[in-house]
Amino acid sequence: MKPAAFAYAKARSLRDAITLLGKHKKGARLLAGGQSLIAALNMRLDAPSVLIDINGIEGLDEIHLKKGWVEIGALVRHSQALHSPIIAKHVPLIAKALPHIAHPAIRNRGTIGGSIALADPAAELPACLVALGGEAVITGPKGKRTVKADNFFKDLFETALGPRDVLTAIRVPVASSESRFGFAEICRRRGDYAIVGLATSARVKDKELSDIRLVYFGIGSKPERARKAEAALVKGKIDAAVAALDDDLDPHDDVQATGATRRYLAGVLLKRIARELAEVRL
Amino acid sequence: MSELSCAIMITVNGEEMRATVEARKTLVDFLREDLGLTGSHIGCEHGICGACTVRVDGTIVRGCLMLAVQCDGARVDTIEGVSDTGEIGDLQEAFQKRNALQCGYCTPGMLLTVQELLAKGGVPSREAIREHISGNYCRCTGYHAIVDAVESVAHARAGGKS
Numbered sequence: 462m463k464p465a466a467f468a469y470a471k472a473r474s475l476r477d478a479i480t481l482l483g484k485h486k487k488g489a490r491l492l493a494g495g496q497s498l499i500a501a502l503n504m505r506l507d508a509p510s511v512l513i514d515i516n517g518i519e520g521l522d523e524i525h526l527k528k529g530w531v532e533i534g535a536l537v538r539h540s541q542a543l544h545s546p547i548i549a550k551h552v553p554l555i556a557k558a559l560p561h562i563a564h565p566a567i568r569n570r571g572t573i574g575g576s577i578a579l580a581d582p583a584a585e586l587p588a589c590l591v592a593l594g595g596e597a598v599i600t601g602p603k604g605k606r607t608v609k610a611d612n613f614f615k616d617l618f619e620t621a622l623g624p625r626d627v628l629t630a631i632r633v634p635v636a637s638s639e640s641r642f643g644f645a646e647i648c649r650r651r652g653d654y655a656i657v658g659l660a661t662s663a664r665v666k667d668k669e670l671s672d673i674r675l676v677y678f679g680i681g682s683k684p685e686r687a688r689k690a691e692a693a694l695v696k697g698k699i700d701a702a703v704a705a706l707d708d709d710l711d712p713h714d715d716v717q718a719t720g721a722t723r724r725y726l727a728g729v730l731l732k733r734i735a736r737e738l739a740e741v742r743l
Numbered sequence: 744m745s746e747l748s749c750a751i752m753i754t755v756n757g758e759e760m761r762a763t764v765e766a767r768k769t770l771v772d773f774l775r776e777d778l779g780l781t782g783s784h785i786g787c788e789h790g791i792c793g794a795c796t797v798r799v800d801g802t803i804v805r806g807c808l809m810l811a812v813q814c815d816g817a818r819v820d821t822i823e824g825v826s827d828t829g830e831i832g833d834l835q836e837a838f839q840k841r842n843a844l845q846c847g848y849c850t851p852g853m854l855l856t857v858q859e860l861l862a863k864g865g866v867p868s869r870e871a872i873r874e875h876i877s878g879n880y881c882r883c884t885g886y887h888a889i890v891d892a893v894e895s896v897a898h899a900r901a902g903g904k905s
Contacts, residue, residue, distance in 0.1 A: 463767065463769075463772070464769075465767070466765070466766075467747075467766055468746055469745060469746060469747075469749055469766035469812050470745035470746075485745070492813075495808055495809060495813075496790060496805070496808050499769070499809070499810065500789040504789055511745045512810075513745075514813065516813065563790075564793070565803065565860075565878060566804055566805050567805060567878060569802045570809065651877040652877050
């Protein structure tokens with residue numbers, strides 16, 4: 462089981478990476494942590510003509526606190542994020558999610574940007590980015606732009622990234638004293654992709670919940686917001702929220718679980734998370 | 744600018760060397776086929792089993808999910824290296840003493856993985872040990888003996904009884 466032959470190019474700068482993407486067009490893939498890409502190449506699920514290694518690009522592996530936002534560079538490794546005091550204090554949802562991602566050796570290499578850019582529907586971080594109302598920071602041939610997480614994830618492994626774009630960072634709002642977060646997933650073995658998972662954020666003010674975002678992963682083609690369940694939960698109606706998942710979600714069958722099992726587990730997670738968010742009410 | 748084969752400079756188990764590698768060659772294939780360091784095993788080749796675990800610049804990685812060409816300028820330690828230096832002598836002895844291996848296929852990866860945990864110092868809980876080795880499959884032991892061995896070495900290194 463070996464990858465088909467490809468060429469290798471090490472990008473010296475962001476501009477260099479974008480130039481290389483333009484030169485090699487559809488045959489090129491960006492190599493960040495490689496923890497999904499190289500597995501896919503080994504299994505020959507993909508056979509690019511060239512890998513553009515962005516690991517040497519300076520400045521993409523930093524975590525900064527900036528005016529109400531935390532900016533996490535695309536090349537920040539999962540293990541680096543897991544040990545970051547800034548993330549632990551200001552982005553507790555991601556801090557809760559990180560230990561669920563794969564295993565130590567994979568977290569040492571895998572990057573935050575790689576996980577977001579790949580947009581695996583069963584992955585934790587895309588759901589967290591949507592739950593947090595975060596943004597993707599992208600540089601392309603025409604310069605830099607930001608895309609809201611709600612508009613970034615388009616479909617199965619499809620994002621707002623164009624063929625010559627590089628995801629350089631994600632930005633997420635800093636948690637306040639009113640912020641509440643919940644994270645839970647169900648998987649057969651530790652570190653596996655979840656059969657179904659749920660990332661949530663909400664605000665609590667004067668004992669009232671508001672701005673709830675319930676974002677499921679592993680249950681559709683991309684991170685899925687359960688908007689009707691959110692509306693029910695704002696009113697404190699947990700059972701109604703669980704029932705509303707019938708409208709919100711369209712679970713699929715696969716080798717791990719049937720759609721019906723996923724639908725049931727989605728309700729189990731919602732009940733768990735509702736209690737976690739509550740602390741104050743419900 | 745982009746090449747099917749690349750020249751790299753790499754330090755393996757303390758020895759600096761130059762090599763020309765195919766871009767598609769994984770680190771573990773390079774170690775086994777080009778350098779004859781067959782202590783790093785190949786199991787699943789897609790990052791699930793942990794048999795190919797090696798250290799790159801001091802942290803453990805999957806040897807099957809990293810390309811040799813990416814290790815240009817890097818320092819790589821394999822089971823041969825950490826055995827020769829004696830770094831994990833106590834762990835190897837504990838694994839033997841407690842029957843923490845049978846067929847031994849997972850053992851090199853398992854040893855490098857637990858060494859990373861123990862190098863942080865302190866005595867991790869059994870739960871933390873299990874969590875840390877969750878990405879290393881062993882189909883013989885049922886893990887219990889491995890956790891016993893790791894725990895005993897942690898106590899011994901911390902100055903207690905094993």
